[in-house]
Amino acid sequence: MADVDALQAQLVAARRNQILDAAIKVFAEKGFDRATIRDIAKTAGIADGTIYNYFDNKNELLLGIINRLSQSTFVQAEDMTNVREWLRSALVRHYESLPSEYDKFFRAIFPEVLVNKELAGSYVAQVLEPAYALIEKCFQAWIDNGLVRPLDSALTVRAVSGMIIGLHLLRLIGEPHIQEHWDRLPDVITQIIVNGLKK
Amino acid sequence: MADVDALQAQLVAARRNQILDAAIKVFAEKGFDRATIRDIAKTAGIADGTIYNYFDNKNELLLGIINRLSQSTFVQAEDMTNVREWLRSALVRHYESLPSEYDKFFRAIFPEVLVNKELAGSYVAQVLEPAYALIEKCFQAWIDNGLVRPLDSALTVRAVSGMIIGLHLLRLIGEPHIQEHWDRLPDVITQIIVNGLKK
Amino acid sequence: MADVDALQAQLVAARRNQILDAAIKVFAEKGFDRATIRDIAKTAGIADGTIYNYFDNKNELLLGIINRLSQSTFVQAEDMTNVREWLRSALVRHYESLPSEYDKFFRAIFPEVLVNKELAGSYVAQVLEPAYALIEKCFQAWIDNGLVRPLDSALTVRAVSGMIIGLHLLRLIGEPHIQEHWDRLPDVITQIIVNGLKK
Amino acid sequence: MADVDALQAQLVAARRNQILDAAIKVFAEKGFDRATIRDIAKTAGIADGTIYNYFDNKNELLLGIINRLSQSTFVQAEDMTNVREWLRSALVRHYESLPSEYDKFFRAIFPEVLVNKELAGSYVAQVLEPAYALIEKCFQAWIDNGLVRPLDSALTVRAVSGMIIGLHLLRLIGEPHIQEHWDRLPDVITQIIVNGLKK
DNA sequence: GATGAATGAGTCTTCATTCAT
DNA sequence: GATGAATGAAGACTCATTCAT
Numbered sequence: 001m002a003d004v005d006a007l008q009a010q011l012v013a014a015r016r017n018q019i020l021d022a023a024i025k026v027f028a029e030k031g032f033d034r035a036t037i038r039d040i041a042k043t044a045g046i047a048d049g050t051i052y053n054y055f056d057n058k059n060e061l062l063l064g065i066i067n068r069l070s071q072s073t074f075v076q077a078e079d080m081t082n083v084r085e086w087l088r089s090a091l092v093r094h095y096e097s098l099p100s101e102y103d104k105f106f107r108a109i110f111p112e113v114l115v116n117k118e119l120a121g122s123y124v125a126q127v128l129e130p131a132y133a134l135i136e137k138c139f140q141a142w143i144d145n146g147l148v149r150p151l152d153s154a155l156t157v158r159a160v161s162g163m164i165i166g167l168h169l170l171r172l173i174g175e176p177h178i179q180e181h182w183d184r185l186p187d188v189i190t191q192i193i194v195n196g197l198k199k
Numbered sequence: 200m201a202d203v204d205a206l207q208a209q210l211v212a213a214r215r216n217q218i219l220d221a222a223i224k225v226f227a228e229k230g231f232d233r234a235t236i237r238d239i240a241k242t243a244g245i246a247d248g249t250i251y252n253y254f255d256n257k258n259e260l261l262l263g264i265i266n267r268l269s270q271s272t273f274v275q276a277e278d279m280t281n282v283r284e285w286l287r288s289a290l291v292r293h294y295e296s297l298p299s300e301y302d303k304f305f306r307a308i309f310p311e312v313l314v315n316k317e318l319a320g321s322y323v324a325q326v327l328e329p330a331y332a333l334i335e336k337c338f339q340a341w342i343d344n345g346l347v348r349p350l351d352s353a354l355t356v357r358a359v360s361g362m363i364i365g366l367h368l369l370r371l372i373g374e375p376h377i378q379e380h381w382d383r384l385p386d387v388i389t390q391i392i393v394n395g396l397k398k
Numbered sequence: 399m400a401d402v403d404a405l406q407a408q409l410v411a412a413r414r415n416q417i418l419d420a421a422i423k424v425f426a427e428k429g430f431d432r433a434t435i436r437d438i439a440k441t442a443g444i445a446d447g448t449i450y451n452y453f454d455n456k457n458e459l460l461l462g463i464i465n466r467l468s469q470s471t472f473v474q475a476e477d478m479t480n481v482r483e484w485l486r487s488a489l490v491r492h493y494e495s496l497p498s499e500y501d502k503f504f505r506a507i508f509p510e511v512l513v514n515k516e517l518a519g520s521y522v523a524q525v526l527e528p529a530y531a532l533i534e535k536c537f538q539a540w541i542d543n544g545l546v547r548p549l550d551s552a553l554t555v556r557a558v559s560g561m562i563i564g565l566h567l568l569r570l571i572g573e574p575h576i577q578e579h580w581d582r583l584p585d586v587i588t589q590i591i592v593n594g595l596k597k
Numbered sequence: 598m599a600d601v602d603a604l605q606a607q608l609v610a611a612r613r614n615q616i617l618d619a620a621i622k623v624f625a626e627k628g629f630d631r632a633t634i635r636d637i638a639k640t641a642g643i644a645d646g647t648i649y650n651y652f653d654n655k656n657e658l659l660l661g662i663i664n665r666l667s668q669s670t671f672v673q674a675e676d677m678t679n680v681r682e683w684l685r686s687a688l689v690r691h692y693e694s695l696p697s698e699y700d701k702f703f704r705a706i707f708p709e710v711l712v713n714k715e716l717a718g719s720y721v722a723q724v725l726e727p728a729y730a731l732i733e734k735c736f737q738a739w740i741d742n743g744l745v746r747p748l749d750s751a752l753t754v755r756a757v758s759g760m761i762i763g764l765h766l767l768r769l770i771g772e773p774h775i776q777e778h779w780d781r782l783p784d785v786i787t788q789i790i791v792n793g794l795k796k
Numbered sequence: 797g798a799t800g801a802a803t804g805a806g807t808c809t810t811c812a813t814t815c816a817t
Numbered sequence: 818g819a820t821g822a823a824t825g826a827a828g829a830c831t832c833a834t835t836c837a838t
Contacts, residue, residue, distance in 0.1 A: 030314065031232070031310070031311075031313070031314035032232075033230070033231075033232030033233065034232065034314070036810085036811060036812080037811075037812060037813085038811075038812095041821095046819080046820090047819060047820045047821055048812090048813085048820080048821065049813085049814080049815085049819070049820055049821065050818080050819055050820070050821095052812095052813070052814080053818065053819075057812075057813080058812065058813095106313065107313050107314060110310070110313065110368075111230070111309070111310030111311075111313055111314065112230075112310075113372050114230070114305065114306050114309065114310055114368070114371055114372060115229065115230035115233070115306060115310065117373075120372045120373045121373065123372065124372060124373050124374055124375070128369075128374060132376075149390075149394070151387060151390060151391070152380075152383070152387055154376050154380075155376070155377075155380055155383060155384065155387045156387060156391060158366070158369060158374065158376060158377055159362055159366060159384070159387060159388055159391055160362075160391075161365070161369070162361075162362050162363075162364075162365030162366040162368070162369055163358060163359075163361050163362035163365055164361075164365070165361075165364075165365035165368060165369070166360070166361030166362055166363070166364035166365030166366075166368070167357070167358060167361040167365075169309075169313075169361070169364060169365070169368070170327075170357060170360075170361055170364070172313055173312050173313060173319045173322065173323060174316075174319050174320065174323050175323055175327060175357065176323070177331075177353050177354070177357060178354075178357055181351075181353075181354055184351070184354060185354065185358070188350060188351055188354045188355060188358060189358055191348075191350060192350070192355060192358055192359075192392065192395070193391065193395060194395050195348070195395040196391070196392060196393050196394040196395030210801095214801090235827085235828060235829085236828075236829060236830080237828080237829095245802075245803090246802060246803045246804060247803085247804065247829090247830085248802070248803060248804065248805095248830085248831080248832080249801075249802055249803070250830095251829095251830065251831080252800095252801065252802075256829075256830075257829070257830095428712065429630070429708070429709075429711070429712035430630075431628070431629075431630030431631065432630065432712070434831085434832060434833080435832075435833060435834080436832075436833095439800095444798075444799090445798060445799040445800055446799080446800065446833090446834085447798070447799055447800065447834085447835080447836085448797080448798055448799070448800095450833095450834070450835080451797065451798075455833075455834080456833065456834095504711065505711050505712060508708070508711065508766075509628070509707070509708030509709075509711055509712065510628075510708075511770050512628070512703065512704050512707065512708055512766070512769055512770060513627065513628035513631070513704060513708065515771075518770040518771045519771065521770065522770060522771050522772055522773070526767075526772060530774075547788075547792070549785060549788060549789070550778075550781070550785055552774050552778075553774070553775075553778055553781065553782065553785045554785060554789060556764065556767060556772065556774060556775055557760060557764060557782070557785060557786055557789055558760075558789075559763070559767075560759075560760050560761075560762075560763030560764040560766070560767055561756055561757075561759050561760035561763055562759075562763070563759075563762075563763035563766060563767070564758070564759030564760055564761070564762035564763030564764075564766070565755065565756060565759040565763075567707075567711075567759070567762060567763070567766070568725075568755060568758075568759055568762070570711055571710050571711060571717045571720065571721060572714075572717050572718065572721050573721055573725060573755065574721070575729075575751050575752070575755060576752075576755055579749075579751075579752055582749070582752065583752065583756070586748065586749055586752045586753060586756060587756055589746075589748060590748070590753060590756055590757075590790065590793070591789065591793060592793050593746070593793040594789070594790060594791050594792040594793030608822095612822090633806085633807065633808085634807075634808060634809080635807085635808095643823075643824090644823060644824045644825060645808090645809085645824085645825065646809085646810080646811080646823070646824060646825065646826095647822075647823055647824070649808095649809070649810080650821095650822065650823075654808080654809080655807095655808070655809095
């Protein structure tokens with residue numbers, strides 16, 4: 001009996017993921033409002049009505065996407081003692097390997113998050129804060145070890161994260177210079193962040 | 200005759216602005232798709248149909264907002280020789296005086312820009328690029344004068360701008376730490392950007 | 399005083415005709431429902447509102463067109479003793495010189511007449527019946543003179559008229575054979591009507 | 598499986614016909630433009646939206662009506678050697694049994710066809726030309742057999758058809774004499790067409 | 797009398813959601 | 818559980834008509 005239930009649960013999870021994959025794809029292409037349930041159903045290869053066996057309504061698809069995000073980890077916490085190298089490799093990871101994930105994410109979720117308080121709350125609590133908590137800890141360790149100047153670690157982490165997010169957005173909306181020199185950004189950012197502009 | 204025409208033009212411009220003001224407000228509150236023409240008309244205190252005497256369709260309202268943005272100037276180009284002070288005052292200006300403008304702007308326009316290629320093109324060409332061109336010039340002057348390290352000025356400008364944009368977004372979606380310490384950001388950012396993290 | 403009134407009346411009549419000319423043109427191009435008051439006003443070179451100084455509403459424009467038609471005479475009653483020649487010349491007149499008038503008329507008025515009982519009544523009473531009365535008289539004279547077989551003159555006149563109307567309609571909807579051989583129709587019709595098909 | 602598909606197809610066809618029946622009725626009563634989708638839906642006993650599961654838009658309803666017409670056959674091609682009797686019986690068929698079909702058709706389709714080029718093309722190509730081709734063949738045979746004078750068969754067929762169409766239209770707009778003596782028309786027309794007016 | 801901006805009722809069409817099969 | 822036809826509420830947009838200037 002337990003086996004049957006477990007199998008059931010697995011099937012349900014698989015179907016939910018199938019639907020969320022389709023949803024994130026379609027949301028990214030069209031935006032939340034212009035994406036239709038039919039679009040998502042077709043992309044998932046199922047019938048419209050089936051979606052409602054797994055999600056209460058269209059909004060729940062967004063929350064489902066965010067929940068899933070919060071389970072995967074955007075941030076890899078490799079402890080390193082060389083700040084410059086840590087930052088640089090973290091940036092390269094973001095800038096080289098993740099852009100298509102970011103694309104989907106920013107186009108699918110962000111616009112809605114900006115407009116939907118409930119969603120924003122979920123996103124902040126489930127995705128953003130855990131990630132920041134993790135990085136802050138790293139950062140604080142560096143300060144304690146004297147590798148980094150004693151800045152407000154919470155704000156600094158958020159500022160650096162903001163720069164990354166902002167650059168992704170500028171890329172997404174088609175800022176030509178950023179798109180063209182995307183691969184040089186990890187270096188430039190590392191220099192700015194680590195050494196500052198001042199001569 | 201010329202007087203009558205001029206009066207006409209003024210009335211038309213006033214009505215257009217009245218409508219755009221309402222549109223940016225409603226778009227910011229509900230997002231483009233969930234904002235209805237009726238919402239906007241009611242907010243503007245006019246009838247639904249009147250909007251169509253001034254704009255061809257709902258999309259044109261967005262383009263109208265962007266066009267108006269591109270005429271106002273987000274950036275004040277005060278030439279200063281003290282990089283730190285220039286940056287700090289620019290940040291304070293953004294962070295203290297403009298947030299409500301930014302709110303409306305980011306909530307009303309950005310989500311659509313992410314999803315609508317045509318809009319994105321207009322935004323980049325009319326708002327972003329002119330502003331970057333201006334700041335790049337300043338920045339290059341500093342480099343030439345030896346006040347700033349010889350970084351790629353175009354990318355650096357965009358990176359700093361990205362940080363500002365990203366922090367606004369994080370604030371908008373309700374990141375609690377940023378909201379709470381918003382007034383300390385100009386200092387923190389200035390420190391990071393000017394001196395870097397490295398001890 | 400009387401002079402002023404007469405001048406007034408003339409001006410009003412002229413303005414009404416100017417509007418009706420525009421209306422019949424636009425109705426013919428777009429059909430009654432898809433023609434807008436603005437279309438008509440622009441075609442007439444006046445403002446929308448001015449039309450309402452001369453006609454109560456859009457429907458009255460149609461009635462106005464019909465009233466004007468009933469004042470012009472579609473039928474020229476030249477008395478002739480040669481039936482064949484009379485018919486042939488009447489047909490040539492219709493088929494060669496009037497088609498553009500017919501076009502406008504059929505496209506502008508007929509569709510509405512088919513759907514609007516009140517209009518149909520006006521059209522029948524004011525345009526059709528007077529014309530038929532005139533021709534019937536001719537026709538009856540021919541019968542009395544032994545030039546024509548003693549058929550029911552009223553029905554015969556309507557049948558011949560029906561043929562002309564029907565052929566105009568077939569031409570208007572683009573029946574290719576009729577369009578191509580339009581100039582041969584007077585002869586063919588005359589032969590059919592006068593001699594019949596039978597060998 | 599094939600059975601299920603066949604059943605599906607039948608259901609779809611039935612629903613389409615149900616909608617087209619309602620559409621032709623409402624179009625006939627109000628004309629295309631003044632007929633609303635809600636009217637048609639109510640007449641068909643379904644919801645507004647359901648119509649759009651079967652037709653892309655209001656225009657497609659008209660095209661659907663025409664397509665269905667082109668599948669039914671207006672013309673019965675009974676070969677007869679007695680021209681007079683053939684014509685008379687054909688006329689009686691039209692004039693006695695079909696008038697209500699004609700009513701709907703002329704009121705629903707004709708007005709639009711006069712104004713809509715695309716529709717006119719479909720109607721001419723799918724309904725009119727096939728019918729004419731059929732009758733022309735008959736007619737040519739009569740000429741070849743010496744039963745009928747050697748007139749231009751194509752134009753003659755169109756002229757006779759024009760008379761029938763024209764008389765239907767005059768009836769529809771309420772010409773009183775035609776309405777009153779409708780049942781005598783087959784005889785009168787037959788006499789005119791077969792023997793001509795000339796004594 | 798002429799103007800044309802303002803009005804808002806009315807229409808087509810879309811699409812989230814339901815439910816019988 | 819899966820399906821997809823049916824539903825009908827909601828929204829963008831049009832346009833006849835009014836009326837202040």
